[in-house]
Each structure stands twice: as C-alpha cells, then as structure tokens.
Amino acid sequence: AVAIDQTEHCAPCDPSLGCLDGAFSCVDVADQGTYCAATCESDADCPQAYACGATTDGARCLPSPGDKIAYCNVAAGSIFGYEHPIQETAWVRPGQTYELDSRRLGDLAIYCFGGYRDDAGVFTPTVLGVRRHVFAASGVVDDTVDVQLEHQLKRTFRLRLADPPTWPTGLQPPNIVISLDLGADGVIPFSRTYLDAGDHTWLAPRQLAALSGNLHDTSYFFYTTVQADVTGAYPRAYNLVQHVERVVEDRLPVRDGGAWTLEGKQIQRDLYAVYAATGQQAYAVGEDGLLMLFDGVNWTQQSSQTEEDLHAIDGRGGQDIWAVGDRGAVRHWDGVAWHPVDAPLDNYRAVAAATDGEVVVAGDVRVRSYRDAGWRVEGPPSLQDIHGLAAADDGRVLAVGSHGRVFHRAVGGAWSQVPTPRDLDTTLFAAHFDADDALVVVGAGGAVLVGDTFGLRAVDLGTTADLTALAPTADGGLVVVGDFGTVADRGPDGAWVVDEIPDYRSKAHGVFAPADGGPIRVVGSAAFILGPLLHFPIITAPLHEGSLGDTTLSWTWFGGPEGQFSRLRVYPEAGASIWDLIVEGAERQAILPDITSAAGFDALGSGRRRLEVTRVLNERFDIDSYSTRDLSIYRRDSWSTNQSTFYAP
Structure with missing residues (x-):
C-alpha cells in the first residue's frame, strides 16, 4: 500500500485500536495487512491515485491500480x-x-x-x-x-498443449492467439500475456466469464504456434481450434447404458484421481488439496486440511482411505474425518492400499510403505520415478513409471523388474492385477501392455493419446481413459474397442466403474486442450546444405499422430515454388517427376534450392479426391513444417 504523508490514507493500523480519524476504518487488504481507509461513495471522494473500492467494511478509498x-x-x-x-x-x-x-x-x-x-x-x-x-x-x-x-473479464483460461513436439534444443514458449468470432461483425482479439503453470499448461487471465448477452451467439478461435528453440523460424508446429463455445471444462463424463454424457458439476479445478469406496460412493482428489465426495447423486467438497496438490487416492472399503500429494501430503480417512499423517518430504504421485493395513506410496525419489505408524523405503535403488501403483488382495504390488519400467513385489516382499518390450521408452501411468494373475499396464502414447510377471507384450490399439487410468467393470472387462476424451474398452472376451467421449476436449485422470454395474464416471483436468499437435518433420534427403544426389526427397518424424497428407514444396533461393507435391500422410519419401525426360524441360534447374516439408492433419481430406480448397489452413486441425536448403547440380 502507498500511504499519503500527513494523512491516514493507507497508514498501517491495529484492528483492535482502529484509526484516529473517524472517517477512516482499519480494513484488511487481502494478504497485504491492515490499513486505514477512508469511506467513499465514488472515485471523486478519494485523493489522486486512489479509487473507491469494495472492502470487508464497505466502500473505501484504496490505492488505484492506475488511471x-x-x-x-x-x-x-x-x-x-x-x-x-x-x-x-x-x-x-x-x-x-x-x-x-x-x-x-x-x-x-x-x-x-x-x-x-x-x-x-x-x-x-x-x-x-x-x-x-x-x-x-x-x-x-x-x-x-x-x-x-x-x-x-474475471475468468482465467487453463490451456494445455497436448503432446507438443520435441527438439534437442527445446521449445520456445508457445504463441497462443485467442479470438472471439462475431460472425459477420468481425473478430475481437483476446490474446494476453500468458502465465506458465507447468506441464505444458498456460494460464490466460482476464477472459470472459461466459458468452452471454449480446455475445451469446459467438465462439472462440484458438491458433497455437510451437517453435523449436533455434535460430531461424523452423521447425514449427501449428494447431487450429475453431467454433469453441466452452473453454473451461467443468463437466464430468458419465457412461450410462453405453452412451457418454457430460454432467455439469462446476468443478473448475483439476481432479487427478478417483477411488470407488462402496457401491456408487467415490472420493476424488486434485489441485490445491481439492477433495470431493460423490454420494451417488452429487459431488461435495470435503476438507483435506492442505493446499498441496493431491495426486492419488486408494483404500480398503469406505472406512480406510488414503490420499497423497506434493510436499509429503498424506491424508487418511477413518470413516469419520480426514486426518493428516506425517510422512517423509517427497512429492507423492501414487498410492496403493495393500493388505494388513499396509500403504505403499510412490514419490519423485523413492517408493515407501507405511505400517504401524512407521515408514520404510521399498525395493532397489532402480525403483524410482514411479507414476502408478496397484495392490493385489494377497499383498503383491505392481509399480510402473518412466522409460517403460514395471516392477513387481511378490508376496514375500521381494521386488523384481518385469520384462517389457525392448523398444518401449515411454512413461507408464497405471496398472491392474487382472484375473488369473494377468497384468495390464497403460501409459503415454497409447501404450497398453498385457502379460504376467514373466513378461509383458504391447497391444496396438491404434491411438497415440496418453492413457492415464483404468478400472475393472462389472462384466469382467476393463475401461481405460486418457487424453482428448479417449476411451478404450476391453470386453469380457478380451477384444479391445477404442472410443471417444463426445465434446470432451480435456484429459481424463481417473475412472471408476461400480461393481453393481452402475454408471461409469470419469474425473479429469479442467484445462482446455490445444491439440493435437503434429510433431516436426525431419528432412533426411537431401541433407541440409548438401547436394541433391538424385530426385528422391525423404523425411521422417518421431511421435505424435499421423497426418492425412504431406505437402512438399521446392523453391529457388528467391521467388515462387518450383515444385508442389502432395503425398499421403504415412509416406516418408517422394520422388520428383522426371520432367526433363518427358518434356525436355529442366524444372528444377541448378543452384541453391529450398525444400519445405509440411505435415497436415485434416481428417476430412481424401488423397484421391481433393481440390486446392482442401489445402486451406481453415480446413486443418494441425500442421507442422520444416525447411532445409540444398544444391541442385
């Protein structure tokens, strides 16, 4: 606060003593302390650089944020x-x-x-x-x-980049353009200075709380650019999201009778995990210590006595439940209330309630177990960076984490690493002990592993979305959820079917399927997803600043979804393109037509040339039937591009 000399404006005060001048009151100015503030009815009643604002003691003159x-x-x-x-x-x-x-x-x-x-x-x-x-x-x-x-303008949008591309030197902060489309009336720009919230999530402050009044028929448009942290403009990836009427995802998906719906629960913070306690009753945990109880009809908030993020929850019925999170946050429900439990300082990301009162937790550093009010470290030093835990009724524990690592703890307490496919180097998020000692593990990039403690094999579901959680269903199957509203169901016959939750543009973090066959419910992020993002093309022939040995152009990419087509354009050092080729999205090679032999015309010529490769995601594109209109960026969902220069002989 800025005080004015010789007055009591913004003079520090003691609430028990008040201010000397009767026109002033000692008011609490949020987290800045208590200060004397004069009564007012409008800005004209306040001195320069002050404005009439609301306080806990009515309208008072407060320092103005500006003109x-x-x-x-x-x-x-x-x-x-x-x-x-x-x-x-x-x-x-x-x-x-x-x-x-x-x-x-x-x-x-x-x-x-x-x-x-x-x-x-x-x-x-x-x-x-x-x-x-x-x-x-x-x-x-x-x-x-x-x-x-x-x-x-009192809402902050949470915007998360879904699976952004990678580059050895890293990425620059994304450029996110937000526009409000008024139709024939034009467009209002809403881009702001964004705040980095971590995990590829960005906060856009001072946005509209709702599209209402004379804006009821408008929609948002998001245009995102991601660029490698290199000198120059390439490589780049772009994403286009149009006709958006809802940016904050405060609805929770429910599947009843085979159909997905979104229930408006007005939960505007991330929920990271859910535990089905009994019947239709469930508990969910999330951002800033958020702890919610579902009673079969409504979600209500309970006190967790912490503002740390809670990442995981598990239990043994409705009277013995454990929730864990950042900075050693551990909470226990005993059927009456949630109680804090002292724990070693760590950021806990997973918990499993094992048999005989044991609780196993996984942090950034190590896996630990808790029994009889004491903690101990579990497993070998390699048992680190674990993201998911599962416990069996006989005391066995499954731990999964980064680099495709899976560990199993036997009944006697001995830990061993479970063999996984050699080329698997992805993060695994969740695990499940299936019938007949079978194991099921899911993770990033659509990873699904099945098998037993002697080894796991990969199952290709045809999706690259991160799969984050799974739960057994009443009919003996499994339901798996993940990014972009992706759902994978394994039926009782073992067959997998991939589906999508309609209109759910967010990331699911947890799922529970009641044992009585009731509605399946999902919890997840409140952030709006910007994506998918096609990963950067890497030009492999001709090499950058190399010579063109033949007329073969080659490129590749690593990770991310597959595009519908790629566009190759060859330019002279200056001027319009010489060649413009369209090839199928799965292709990684194209051959320039031999116009010289066919027509006696050297279209490529000689000298320094520039090759631009653009990968495009447009699910409505048909390689066998398209026009130049289908190449418009307005018809794209995502595209990424890279360039290299070469010398034509």
Missing part, C-alpha cells in the same frame, strides 16, 4: 488475432467520448476494453463492451454508437 480508462476499436476481419492499431482518439475516460475511423465499410462491431493504465503505460483490461451490427458507410459520421461496458 481508469478504456479504449475502443473496430472488430478485425481476420480470425488470426490481428488488432487494428489503437487510434489516439479511441482512448476514453469516464464521461468522455471516443472517435474512430471505421477502417472498413459494411457490417462491423465496435468493441471497448475498460480497465486501468499504470504510469508505465501498461493497460490492464477488466471489462468489455461490444456494439454489434454497426453499418459503416463511406463518408458518413455516426455519433450514435454508444458502447456499454457490461461483460466482466
């Missing part, structure tokens, strides 16, 4: 986030008027962002107003375009 001001602009014509330069006459203070050049003619919208501008000139928007269906005619001055600031 209260708004700017107005004309909605852009492009959904790619371009904003017309702000005209000097477009800045307006309370009680003033603005003036705009319409920039274009015809139907358009005028929008105004209201907020505060600090001494450094940084503007922070807090509210939006939009006047739609304005007709701009040539040479006409319209002085009736009043804009009401009515849409509060």
